[in-house]
Amino acid sequence: MRAVLLGPPGAGKGTQAVKLVEKYRIPQISTGDIFRKNIKEETELGKKVQEYTTSGRLVPDELVVDLVKDRLQQEDCKNGYLLDGFPRTISQAEQLDEYLKERGEQLDAVINFEVGHDTLMERLTGRRICKVCGAGYHVKNIPPRVEGVCDKCGGELEQRKDDTAETAEKRIAVYEESTAPLIDYYAKNGALKNFNAEKDHSIVFEEIIAALGE
Ligand code: AP5
Numbered sequence: 363m364r365a366v367l368l369g370p371p372g373a374g375k376g377t378q379a380v381k382l383v384e385k386y387r388i389p390q391i392s393t394g395d396i397f398r399k400n401i402k403e404e405t406e407l408g409k410k411v412q413e414y415t416t417s418g419r420l421v422p423d424e425l426v427v428d429l430v431k432d433r434l435q436q437e438d439c440k441n442g443y444l445l446d447g448f449p450r451t452i453s454q455a456e457q458l459d460e461y462l463k464e465r466g467e468q469l470d471a472v473i474n475f476e477v478g479h480d481t482l483m484e485r486l487t488g489r490r491i492c493k494v495c496g497a498g499y500h501v502k503n504i505p506p507r508v509e510g511v512c513d514k515c516g517g518e519l520e521q522r523k524d525d526t527a528e529t530a531e532k533r534i535a536v537y538e539e540s541t542a543p544l545i546d547y548y549a550k551n552g553a554l555k556n557f558n559a560e561k562d563h564s565i566v567f568e569e570i571i572a573a574l575g576e
């Protein structure tokens with residue numbers, strides 16, 4: 363399975379990725395997660411991207427595309443992968459297409475998450491992430507058993523720096539301008555599959571696997 367998760371910030375891409383990775387036994391490649399890890403570890407890449415991610419702007423294409431190409435060359439991507447948050451611009455999509463052609467591969471599906479603005483804002487501002495293992499929660503929709511504590515590892519939960527109301531609004535606007543055009547792009551190449559992601563996360567998952575097959 364070679365698939366892209368496409369959708370606005372807070373649509374549930376990461377939430378579904380965790381379950382899809384388990385179901386299809388393929389790696390999740392989240393450019394956002396890769397950037398956050400590099401920022402935390404204060405690497406050269408982390409220093410370059412920090413200002414963009416915390417202000418809700420897109421990281422320049424040239425810093426993203428080579429990173430993904432390198433990641434796709436790793437052994438665990440041989441039988442498929444789930445791209446989460448990439449591509450995010452038409453230029454990134456074109457460069458991915460070219461690269462896939464070189465590899466003799468094509469995308470099986472572009473899973474497009476449809477969610478309205480108010481739901482996105484509620485999801486982003488209520489999201490909490492485990493500082494230790496990275497597991498995701500929502501204060502109301504997907505709460506941990508004990509407030510502020512990760513169910514999986516007991517780690518402390520924190521808010522992402524870009525999940526303030528102001529930066530969330532900015533990210534949604536950036537999505538509309540730069541990423542939403544990819545819906546048409548992938549509709550034309552036939553890989554696009556649309557999902558109403560306002561529904562409960564377990565229903566969204568069932569609908570995705572029903573469309574993708576076993
Ligand atoms: P990235 O980390 O990719 O963030 P994003 O696209 O803004 O998406 P999110 O991770 O915020 O949302 P999600 O769809 O994963 O939602 P989640 O499942 O967590 O990117 C961050 C930054 O990195 C960018 O702003 C940019 O600067 C940079 N970047 C990354 N990739 C780039 C690229 N290719 N090019 C350039 N720059 C790039 O869910 C959200 C919340 O809702 C959670 O609390 C969850 O529990 C809850 N929830 C999920 N599903 C449901 C449901 N069905 N019902 C109720 N609640 C739900």
Ligand code: MG
Nearest residue numbers: 375376377394
């Ligand atoms: Mg995510």
